[in-house]
Amino acid sequence: MRYAVIDTGYNSTRLCIYDLFPNKTFRILGSQKAYLRLGEGVKEGLPIPAEKVSEAERVFKSFKTILDKKGINNIKLVGTSAFRYASNGNQVAELLSEIIGAKMKLLSGEEEGKFSAMGSLNTLPVDSGVIFDLGGGSLEVVYFSSRQIKEVYHFPLGALKLAKDFSDENELRKKVRNELSILKPSNGVIIGSGGNVRALGKMDAKLSAFPIKSIHGYELYIKQVSKYSKVLMNLDAEERSNLPGIGKERSYTVHTASVIIEELGKILDSSTILISSFGLREGVLMESIIENPREKWLEAFANWFNVDPPWEVYNYFDDFYMKVTSYILAVIKMTGFLDPYDTCYKLLRDITIPGFTAKEILMISLLCKASSGKLKKKNLGPLRKVLNKNKLLDKGKEIRKIVESSVAGVL
Structure with missing residues (x-):
């Protein structure tokens, strides 16, 4: 299901377009941001200035053009502190709501x-x-x-x-x-x-x-x-x-x-x-707290590439990092990349995968490199003092063996 969320605050407003998956995870398809600074100079009881309102109208009309071209009707529109502080916050919210065709919800703190x-x-x-x-x-x-x-x-x-x-x-x-x-x-x-x-x-x-x-x-x-x-x-x-x-x-x-x-x-x-x-x-998009976020986001990763989640590959190992690395490599392999190991290493350093910390993603990327057999000490970066290159290469061999033996994620 495709959704748009527009968040308008004290400093900026942003339109984000998402694919929302059945497990409540998402993929961001695109976004546009404008620094309207609606709250600049506004104190309790004072209005948002007319020139700021005019600029907001212009930006929201540009948002509306994007939404219409994409045919998006599921729109969530929220306003925060600028609307709470301003004497004309409700009126401005109504004006912007009319442009988008969805009612802006003014959020309390x-x-x-x-x-x-x-x-x-x-x-x-x-x-x-x-x-x-x-x-x-x-x-x-x-x-x-x-x-x-x-x-x-x-x-x-x-x-x-x-x-x-x-x-x-x-x-x-x-x-x-x-x-x-x-x-x-x-x-x-x-x-x-x-x-x-x-x-x-x-x-x-x-x-x-x-x-x-x-x-x-x-x-x-x-x-x-x-x-x-x-x-x-x-x-x-x-x-x-x-x-x-x-x-x-x-x-x-x-x-x-x-x-x-x-x-x-x-x-x-x-x-x-x-x-x-x-x-x-x-x-605002997800509306509730999800459980087991790591596995939900691994499922989402497979959804991003339109392949079935390779859970058999994931469940083969007990080691957390080997489980996740083999899973991601299997997804990339199914997607059709000729060298899934180098692709994995480069991709993880240039993409945001929710559900993991940055250090965890760094470690997984190194195991992808180790699975190619081409891991160098310089690749270890900030982890070079705590990681053993040879041990990583040994784990990489095990991961590669399982990934190569899998067919469409099945062992």
Whole structure:
């Protein structure tokens, strides 16, 4: 089933088009984003300015053209903090709804937090901890346990909102600490979503030469965020835009975002953040929390290539990494690639596969390379100090034997 989700917030609006599969996983077919900044300058009781509304109309008409050409009628339209703050939020929502032909749902802070948490929970292998979604106008913090949402907190600490209100770093930190003082430490993993979180992850990955392009499931250390925040707060927007992974649009907000993330990490008593490339839109699309996300996403991987999931190959091994590697290789082999091993190695470094962390994808890609028999020590990258090349090559031989003996995923 094909769906479109349009998420319009304080800073930006984005249209995403998905194939939604029966097991509730998805494939992203395309997206378009515009930095409308509807919430810029809007405070409680003030309207979204007429020029911002006109720009939103233009963007939504372009979205409508895409949706009509694709023949998509299943459309989910949501609005967040800008609409909550503005005195004319409901009227603007109605206007944009008429253009698209679907009613915009204005989310409360709690609803925004729950949907964002669903998007992350459904795409990462996590059990308990805290998920935060940092947007342009607000911050949502969600505690979860046994993959179930327990508590939702909402704060007026958006990265764009604070960038406009605070120029002094000490005052900014004081504001953030005061707002977040009601939070308690996390008993599990910390997951962060939102454009600025991803921008910091991209910058860190590039600076550390991490070989996987996708930053979904990438581990970002709070001590690094602390270093970045001190630098970013002392640069102007143009200087920030020239940093790796940042770009022009994020240069206006990434400095305040880094301070918020640093202070949040300290309060939650965490040394790392696991970055999620998915959040609110995917939560709105999926509507509920799925169980066994790893196997659901492996099934989705086969769906992407329109082949049957090779579960017999997957179930042959007990070792987690060998199971997943052999499964992915079998899918690629069935798809018709002449060299599935090299294709697997390159593909996993250039694609986002939900359900796994970035380090897990890196390890699986190395086993794909090992299965070709061409693994070099330089291929190990950041794992070269903890992995034994010869052991990987031995595992690769076993994997290749099973993959080669399979016929259409059957052993």
